[in-house]
Amino acid sequence: xxxxxxxxxxxNDLTQFIEQLDDTRHLSNAFxxxxxxxxxxxxxxxxxxxRPYDNSIKGVPRVTVKVPTAGGKTFIACNALKPIxxxxxxxxxxxxxxxxxxxxxxxxxxxxxNDTSHPYRQKIDAHFNGNVKVxxxxxxxxxxxxxxxxxxxxxxxxxxxxxxxxxxVRKGLxxxxxxxxxxxxxxxxxxxxxxxxxxxxxxxxIQVIAYLNPVIVIDESHNFEADLRVDMLNNINPSFIFxxxxxxxxxxxxxSFVDAIKLKKNNMxxxxxxxxxxxDTTEVLSSAIQMQKTLExxxxxxxxxxxKYIRPxxxxxxxPKTSDDNVTFDKIKDSLIEIGIPENQIKIKTANKDEIKKxxxxxxxxxxxxxxxxxxxxxxxxxxxxxxxxxxxNKSSSVDVEQILGRVLRLPYVTKHQEDLLNYSYVFTSSNxxxxxxxxxxxxxxxxxxxxxxxxxxxxxxxxxxxxxxxKGSFEDLFGKQKEQPTPTTTANDEDEVxxxxxxxxxxxxxxxxxxxxxxxxxxxxxxxxxFEKKMQELDKDDNLIPTELKxxxxxxxxKEVFKEDAEKEMIPTxxxxxxxxxxxxxxxxxxxxxxxxxxxELDKQDSNIDLTRTASKMASIDLAEGRKDEYVPEYKYVxxxxxxxxxxxxxxxxxxxxxxxxxxxxxxxxxxxxxIPEPQIVAYVKKIIGDLNSDKIAEITNNEPFxxxxxxxxxxxxxxxHMEKQFDILLDKGTVVCQPSFTFSxxxxxxxxxxxxxxxxxxxxxxxxxxEKQVINEVANLDSVVYWHxxxxxxxxxxxxxxxxxxxxxxxxxxxxxxxxxETKGEHLDGSDSQQKLRLGEKWASKAGDxxxxxxxxxSDRLDGARTVAELIDILKDMK
Numbered sequence: 101x102x103x104x105x106x107x108x109x110x111x112n113d114l115t116q117f118i119e120q121l122d123d124t125r126h127l128s129n130a131f132x133x134x135x136x137x138x139x140x141x142x143x144x145x146x147x148x149x150x151r152p153y154d155n156s157i158k159g160v161p162r163v164t165v166k167v168p169t170a171g172g173k174t175f176i177a178c179n180a181l182k183p184i185x186x187x188x189x190x191x192x193x194x195x196x197x198x199x200x201x202x203x204x205x206x207x208x209x210x211x212x213x214n215d216t217s218h219p220y221r222q223k224i225d226a227h228f229n230g231n232v233k234v235x236x237x238x239x240x241x242x243x244x245x246x247x248x249x250x251x252x253x254x255x256x257x258x259x260x261x262x263x264x265x266x267x268x269v270r271k272g273l274x275x276x277x278x279x280x281x282x283x284x285x286x287x288x289x290x291x292x293x294x295x296x297x298x299x300x301x302x303x304x305x306i307q308v309i310a311y312l313n314p315v316i317v318i319d320e321s322h323n324f325e326a327d328l329r330v331d332m333l334n335n336i337n338p339s340f341i342f343x344x345x346x347x348x349x350x351x352x353x354x355x356s357f358v359d360a361i362k363l364k365k366n367n368m369x370x371x372x373x374x375x376x377x378x379x380d381t382t383e384v385l386s387s388a389i390q391m392q393k394t395l396e397x398x399x400x401x402x403x404x405x406x407x408k409y410i411r412p413x414x415x416x417x418x419x420p421k422t423s424d425d426n427v428t429f430d431k432i433k434d435s436l437i438e439i440g441i442p443e444n445q446i447k448i449k450t451a452n453k454d455e456i457k458k459x460x461x462x463x464x465x466x467x468x469x470x471x472x473x474x475x476x477x478x479x480x481x482x483x484x485x486x487x488x489x490x491x492x493x494n495k496s497s498s499v500d501v502e503q504i505l506g507r508v509l510r511l512p513y514v515t516k517h518q519e520d521l522l523n524y525s526y527v528f529t530s531s532n533x534x535x536x537x538x539x540x541x542x543x544x545x546x547x548x549x550x551x552x553x554x555x556x557x558x559x560x561x562x563x564x565x566x567x568x569x570x571x572k573g574s575f576e577d578l579f580g581k582q583k584e585q586p587t588p589t590t591t592a593n594d595e596d597e598v599x600x601x602x603x604x605x606x607x608x609x610x611x612x613x614x615x616x617x618x619x620x621x622x623x624x625x626x627x628x629x630x631x632f633e634k635k636m637q638e639l640d641k642d643d644n645l646i647p648t649e650l651k652x653x654x655x656x657x658x659x660k661e662v663f664k665e666d667a668e669k670e671m672i673p674t675x676x677x678x679x680x681x682x683x684x685x686x687x688x689x690x691x692x693x694x695x696x697x698x699x700x701x702e703l704d705k706q707d708s709n710i711d712l713t714r715t716a717s718k719m720a721s722i723d724l725a726e727g728r729k730d731e732y733v734p735e736y737k738y739v740x741x742x743x744x745x746x747x748x749x750x751x752x753x754x755x756x757x758x759x760x761x762x763x764x765x766x767x768x769x770x771x772x773x774x775x776x777i778p779e780p781q782i783v784a785y786v787k788k789i790i791g792d793l794n795s796d797k798i799a800e801i802t803n804n805e806p807f808x809x810x811x812x813x814x815x816x817x818x819x820x821x822x823h824m825e826k827q828f829d830i831l832l833d834k835g836t837v838v839c840q841p842s843f844t845f846s847x848x849x850x851x852x853x854x855x856x857x858x859x860x861x862x863x864x865x866x867x868x869x870x871x872x873e874k875q876v877i878n879e880v881a882n883l884d885s886v887v888y889w890h891x892x893x894x895x896x897x898x899x900x901x902x903x904x905x906x907x908x909x910x911x912x913x914x915x916x917x918x919x920x921x922x923x924e925t926k927g928e929h930l931d932g933s934d935s936q937q938k939l940r941l942g943e944k945w946a947s948k949a950g951d952x953x954x955x956x957x958x959x960x961s962d963r964l965d966g967a968r969t970v971a972e973l974i975d976i977l978k979d980m981k
Contacts, residue, residue, distance in 0.1 A: 101175065101219035101222070101223065103175070103176075103179060104172070104366045104368070105362075105366065106171075106358055106362035106363070106365075106366060107171075107172055107175065107176050107179070107358075109356070110165050110167070110176050110180075110356045110358065111176070111179050111180060111183065113134075113165075113355050113356040114163070114165075114180055114183055114184070114342075114355060114356070115183045116134060116137070117130060117131070117134045117161075117163060117355045118161075118183060118184070118187045120133045120134045120137075121161060121187070121734060122187065125734070126732050127153055127155060127159075127161060127732045127734060128152065128153040128155065128732045129732070131152070131153040131163075131353060131355075132152065132153070134355060135150070136852055137895055138646060138895070139646060139654070139850050139851060139852045139893075139897070140646065140650065140654060140852065141852055141853075145650070145653060145654070149166075149348045149349075149350070149352055149354055150354050150650065151350075153353055153732075154351040154352075154353055155732060156330055156351055157330070157333055157334060157338065157341060158334075159732075159734060160338050160339065160340065160341060160734065161340050161341070161734050162340075162341035162343065162353055163341070163342060163343065163353050163354075163355045164321060164343040164344070164345065164348050164352040164353055164354045164355065165342075165343070165344050165345075165354070165355065165356045165358070166345065166346065166348050166352075166354055166356065166357045166358060166549065167344055167345070167346060167358045167549065168346045168358060168360060168363060168369070168548055168549025168550055169346055169369075169506040169509055169510070169548035169549055169550075170363060170368045170369045170506075170509050170510040170511070171346075171358050171363055171368060171549070172368070173319060173344040174209065174212070174220060174319070175219070175220060175223070176344065177198075177317045177319070177342065177344060178213075178220045178223045178224050179223060179227075180317075180342055181196060181224060181227065181228075181255070181315070181317075182227040182228070184315055184340050184342065185255075185315070186769070186772055187340075188339065190766050190769055190770070190805075191747065192313065192339070193251050193252060193256075193312045193313070193314075194228070194254070194255040194256065195251060195255075195256045195258070195309075195312040195313075195314040195315070196255070196256065196257045196258065196314060196315045196316070196317060197258045197260060197309060197314045197315070197316045197317070197336065197338075198213070198257055198258065198259045198260065198316075198317045198319070199260055199261070199262050199316065199317065199318045199319065200259065200260075200261055200319045200320075201261075201262075201319060201320040202261070203261065204481075205319065205320075206236075206259060206260075206261050209259055209319070210234065210236050210259040213234045213257055213259060214234040221234075224255070224257075228254075228255040231253060231254040231255060232254060232255045232257065233245060233250065233254050233255075233256055233257070234257045234259060235256065235257065235258050235259070236259055236260075237260055237261075237264055237276075240258060240305055241275060241276075241280060241282065241305060242282050243280075243282030243283055246283075247285055247286075248285050248286055248289035251312065258309070258314070262329060262332065264276050265306060265332050265335075265336070275305070276304065276305040276306045277300055277304050277305075277306055278301070278304055279301040279303050279304060280301075280303045280304055280305060281303060282303075283303045283304075283305060283308050284303045286302075286303070286308040286311055286312075287302035287303055287307075287308075287311070297310060297335055306335060306336060309336045309337075310335065310336050310337040311337075313337050313338070313339045314336065314337075314338060314339065315338065315339055315340045315341075315342070316333065316336070316338045316340070316341045316342065317342050317344070318341065318342070318343045318344065319344055320344070320345055320346075321343030321344060321345045321348075321352070322345045322346075322347050322348065322349050322352075345549075346547070346548055346549030347546065347547060347549060356647075357647035357648075357649060357650070358549075359647060359648040359649060360549075360550050360551070360553075360554050360648075361636055361648055364632075364636065365636065366514070367511055367514050367515050367516045368510070368511060368514055369509045369510065369511055370487070370508065370509055370510070370511050370523060370524050370525035371509070371524070371525070371550070371554050371632075372524060372554050372555050372556045372628055372632060373505070373508075373509075373524070373525050373526070373527055373541070373545070373554060373555040373556070374524050374525070374526045374527070374555075374556055374557075374621065374624055374625045374628065375526075375527045375529075375538070375541055375555050375556065375557040376526070376527070376528055376529075376557070376558065376561070376620075376621050376624065377529050377530065377531060377534045377537065377557075377561045378528060378529065378530040378617075379530060380495060380530050381492055381493075381495075381530055381599065381600060381601075382600075382601055382604045382605050382608060383530060383608065383614075383617065384490050384491065384492065384528045384529065384530050385439070385490070385492070385600065385605045386605050386608040386609045386614050386617075387490075387528050387614075387617060387618060387621060388414045388416070388488050388490040388528055389414075389439070389441070389605075389609060390609060390610075390614065390618045391412075391414075391487075391488055391526060391528075391618065391621065392412055392413075392414050392469055392470070392487075392488060394521070394618065394622070395410075395412035395487055395488075395521060395522060396410075396411060396412050396469075398519040398521055398522055399411065399412060399519070399522060401519070402517060402518050402519050402522065405518065407517065407518060408512070408513050408515075409464050410485060410512050410517075410522065411464075411466070411468075411469065411485055412469070412485060412486075412487040412488070412522075413461065413468065413469055413470070413471060413483065413485045413486045413487060413488075414469065414470050414471070414486075414487070414488040414489075414490055415471050415473060415477065415486055415488065415489050415490065415504065415507065415508065416432065416470060416471065416472045416473070416490050416492050417473060417474060417489060417490065417491050417492065417493075417501065417504060418432055418472065418473075418474060418491075418492040418493065419474065419493050429448045429450060429453065429472050430448070431600075432472050432492065432600065433446050433448060433472060435600040435602050436470060438602045439602055439605050439606055439609075440606070441469075441470060442467070444467045444468075445467050445468060445469040445470055446468075446469075446470045446471075446472065447459070447468050447470070447471050447472070448471075448472045448473070449471055449472070449473045449476045449477060450472075450473060450474060450476050451476055454476075456468065456471065461483045461485060462483065462484070462485055462512075471486075473504070475503040475504060477504045477507045478503040478504050478506075478507070481507055482510065483507070483510075484510040484511060484512040484513070485512060486507055486508045486510075487508060487522075487525055487526060488508065488525075488526045488527075488528065489501065489504065489505060489507075489508050489525070489526070489527045489528070490527075490528040490529075491527075491528065491529040491530070491531075492600070493529075493530075493531075495530050495531060495532045501527065501529070501537070501540045501541060501544055502540045502541070502543040502544030502546075502547055503544070503547075504544075505527070505541065505544030505545065505547075505548060506544065506547065506548035508525040508526075508527075509525055509548060509550075511523065520625070520626065520629050521622065521625055521626075524625050524628070526621070526625075527541060527555075534561060538557065541555060542555070551649075556624065556625075556628045557624075558620070558624050646850055651850075654850045655850065655854075656848040656849065656850045657848060657849055657850070657851075657854070657863045657864040657865045657866075658847060658848045658863065658864060659845065659847065659848075659862055659863055659864075660861070660862065660863065660864060660888075663862055663887070663888045666887065666888075666914065667845045667862060667888070667914075668844075668845075670844065670845060670914070670920070671841040671842065671843065671844055672841065672842070672843040672844075672899055672912070672920060672949075672953070673839040673840055673841050673842065673843075673945075673948070673949040673950065673953065674691065674692075674839065674840070674842045674843055674899075674900065674901065674902055675691070675692040675837055675838070675839055675840075675901075675902050675903055675945070675948075676689040676690060676691055676692055676837070676838055676839075676840045676842070677689070677690060677691075677692045677696055677831065677836060677837050677838075678835075678836050678837075678838070689838070689840060691842070691902060692837055692902050692903065693902065694824055694902075694903075694904065694905070694906065695776045697823070697824035697827045697828055697831075697903075697904055698776050698777070698820060698823065698824060698827075699827070700823075700827070701777070701820060701823045701824075701827075702781065703777050703781040703782060703784070703785045703816060703819070703820075704780075704781045704784035704785050704788065706785065706819045707819070708785065708788040708789045710789055710811065710812065710815045711811075712789075712793075712797070712801075712808065712811060747802070748799070748802060748803070751763075751802065759798065760787055760790060760791055760798075761787070763786075763790060763798065763801060763802060763805075764783050764786040764787040764790065765783060766805060767786045767790075767801075767805060767808065767809045767812060768782045768783045768786055770805055770806055770809035771786075771809050771812065771813045771816070774813065774816055774817065774820065777816070777820065782816065785812075785816065786812060789812060821904065821905070821937070824904040825904040825905075825937070825940075827904075828903050828904045828944075832944065832948070838948070839945065839948035839949050839950075843899045843900075845862070845890070846897075848863075849863050849867070849893060849897070851865075851866070851867030851868065851891070851893060852867070852868070853867070853868040854866060854867060854868060855867065855868050855869060855874070855891070858874070858877060858878050858881050858889075859881050859882065860881045860886055860887070860888050860889055861881075861888070861889060861890070861891075862888045862889065862890040862912075862914075863890065866890065866891040867891040867893060868891075869891060869910070870927060871927075872925055872927035872960050873891075873910055873911075873925050873927075875970070876911075876923065876925050876958055876970055876973070877889055877891070877911055877923075879970060879974055880911070880913055880923070880973070880974070880977060883974065883977055883978050884916075884978075884981060885915055885916050885917070885977055885978055885979065885980040885981045886913060886914070886915060886916070886977070887914040887915065887916055888913075888914050889911055889912065889913045889914070890911065890912045890913075891910070891911060892908055892909055892910060892911060892912055893908070894908040895908075899912060899922075901922070901941055901942060901945045901955075903941045903944070903945070904937065904941065905934075905937045905938060905941055907924075907937075907938045907941050907942065909922040909923060909924045909942065909955070910923055910924050910925050911923040911925075913977075915977065915980040915981075916980065916981045917980045917981060918952055919952050919953065919954060919980055920952060920953050920954075921953075921954045921955075921956065921977065922942065922945075922946075922953070922954070922955045922956070923955075923956050923957075923958060923973070924938060924939075924942065924955075924956070924957045924958070925957075925958050925959075925960075926957065926958065926959045926960065926963070926967070927960045935957070935964055935967075936964055938957065939957045939964055939966055939967060942955035942956075942957060943955060943966065956968050956973055956976070958970055958973050
């Protein structure tokens with residue numbers, strides 16, 4: 101199983117945050133810099149959840165991913181482990197504490213992670229070379245396969261519930277806090293590692309976990325806000341905390357938002373939710389039964405045309421009259437049987453009665469089409485065949501629809517179905533106060549990570565007093581600003597038992613009235629599709645770096661009306677590469693990336709001469725900073741000296757060849773991945789470099805691994821850059837790389853900071869710039885020959901000249917003679933390597949883009965050959981009228 105695009109974006113966000121942390125070595129600064137790279141300033145953003153970094157767990161990176169129900173949180177977490185552990189010191193034990201919110205989810209998570217045939221475990225095995233072991237609490241307490249030797253050689257995943265580790269006023273300490281002879285080895289083996297807990301025996305499980313300084317994964321992390329739970333997290337001495345939740349709380353350090361639109365586009369969820377309010381329970385029952393039959397008939401037609409098997413299920417939610425809920429539910433079941441539904445198609449799932457416990461609801465052999473419940477399905481239950489949530493409460497009763505709404509949202513087989521009706525979910529109610537019901541549905545969507553914009557209701561059913569400006573029932577606000585909904589007060593009417601009039605249901609079902617009502621529901625669902633798809637296409641064109649739910653909170657600036665018509669016609673060429681032709685496309689072109697230019701690059705065969713001289717100036721610029729500045733510095737960055745000493749002692753026991761292999765492996769792990777260069781090639785290249793060094797130099801490298809890893813990485817980057825540029829020139833000459841129109845201006849931009857006061861700007865406001873950039877564009881803009889100019893944005897938002905280096909020129913200028921000019925400014929004469937590469941690429945782009953395109957690099961003072969002064973640039977542009 102591979103990551104969906106949006107899931108990969110989450111991992112990219114995590115990796116980018118870790119890189120910012122490596123650069124800044126400061127948690128708060130890294131978090132701010134991460135969001136600034138997406139054009140968002142945390143200091144000015146007004147958002148309930150996204151705020152400056154919260155350092156409640158001091159010195160420990162703690163980040164949150166907001167993922168709605170059905171977004172694949174567990175699979176995201178499985179993929180997150182590698183980039184997290186790759187950022188750690190080499191000798192750190194690879195231990196994960198995986199906290200889950202309930203016993204049901206604990207059993208499910210442990211089972212899946214422990215099953216080597218499950219996609220979750222297969223992904224982790226692939227990332228950690230199969231050296232993985234999963235433990236539950238009992239195995240840990242009894243030391244079953246859990247010992248220092250095993251822990252040092254593998255990735256250990258401890259699947260636990262928080263209840264086992266939170267101290268309470270109840271009698272006696274949890275077993276995790278008690279002396280445990282089964283774990284006695286750990287206290288001697290890891291005696292130098294930090295353990296936080298006073299007055300707890302060194303052999304207690306919680307103390308052992310604290311020794312191991314684990315990574316923590318928290319499923320449903322909104323449950324971890326209480327003081328006791330924060331104290332517990334501090335107690336187990338984490339090195340990194342990765343939170344996943346659909347509903348972040350105030351102290352969440354969110355690094356990634358998964359929006360409803362992303363789940364819909366990836367066919368993860370049945371959205372929107374079609375809501376229909378009936379006159380009474382009789383109508384709810386009739387519509388639910390007819391809708392089930394309609395959906396199943398559609399599913400059978402689809403399967404006959406090559407689709408997969410689907411058997412739509414209705415969840416009947418009722419409110420019992422007494423504490424003995426089985427009496428009420430059995431009555432409902434008997435009524436359904438009397439209406440004509442076969443008994444084997446009906447099951448009860450309550451706290452006291454579970455008739456679906458051992459049933460595979462998605463099996464073709466299963467007959468279940470109706471499940472009766474209250475809230476027993478609110479978590480840990482997964483059946484994508486559940487399509488309809490039907491409330492059987494009487495009109496005056498109140499049922500907590502929000503608790504189980506998420507159970508009908510998952511789309512079967514993660515694929516868009518031919519029959520549109522099979523792509524939505526349905527809620528049927530009968531309520532005197534439909535406004536209150538809608539609030540509960542919105543609350544249910546909120547609890548699942550969605551919002552008021554993700555459902556559709558027939559307009560006539562909304563009471564006139566509802567404020568239509570909220571967007572309820574329409575798609576004006578689709579995927580836009582999420583309104584906060586007040587939590588409605590639930591009042592149970594114990595005297596109003598669920599009443600089913602069997603004869604009335606029989607009479608209504610199939611009658612003209614019943615048929616008309618069903619057709620009304622189907623029309624509501626059908627009308628949704630075109631509107632929904634259109635809105636998704638519009639959002640697709642927006643800035644995708646900014647999460648959808650933040651877009652309305654970020655200032656954005658459209659193109660000026662005076663330039664709109666001209667700007668919409670502009671399509672600037674970028675480089676593409678021809679791939680293997682297909683029957684459909686004889687010339688199949690894809691955007692060129694640097695990695696595509698690395699084909700044929702064999703690092704282990706490259707020149708291994710490198711200056712390994714360790715000078716003070718180099719150390720100042722390359723070596724890792726020492727010493728903690730304050731509590732915002734991540735603790736895991738500092739390796740105790742005993743770890744280095746232990747490794748040095750270990751090296752003395754090895755043969756020269758084994759020693760080189762060990763050091764090369766460690767240096768490679770620090771270097772990490774470089775573009776698409778395979779790790780074995782990096783290892784072989786490092787061995788080439790250090791293979792003939794004397795023992796003193798080897799010892800020095802061992803004691804200063806980060807410094808020498810940086811030197812070697814710089815050399816590898818230099819060699820790969822040379823290869824990519826050479827390959828680019830060859831492919832350009834062959835015609836394999838071509839320049840094709842592709843870049844268009846966004847309708848709106850959201851730069852982090854803006855600048856006013858320069859004429860002819862394309863957008864209402866343009867992005868900020870330094871003094872020299874302002875000087876250059878001000879002189880250019882005041883030329884009569886200029887139509888408009890734009891401050892090009894970076895990091896995936898603006899025009900990229902793609903080639904052997906990624907180059908975002910500073911300005912795009914449109915001239916009256918039809919020419920488009922790209923300008924790159926250089927305030928001072930910088931070290932030539934980067935500027936020279938950009939200049940060479942820019943000139944090659946201009947030569948291939950066509951006669952209507954020009955590229956200029958402008959220097960303030962000293963300049964490279966081929967670059968211009970400001971005066972020379974102005975002289976060239978002034979006559980382009």
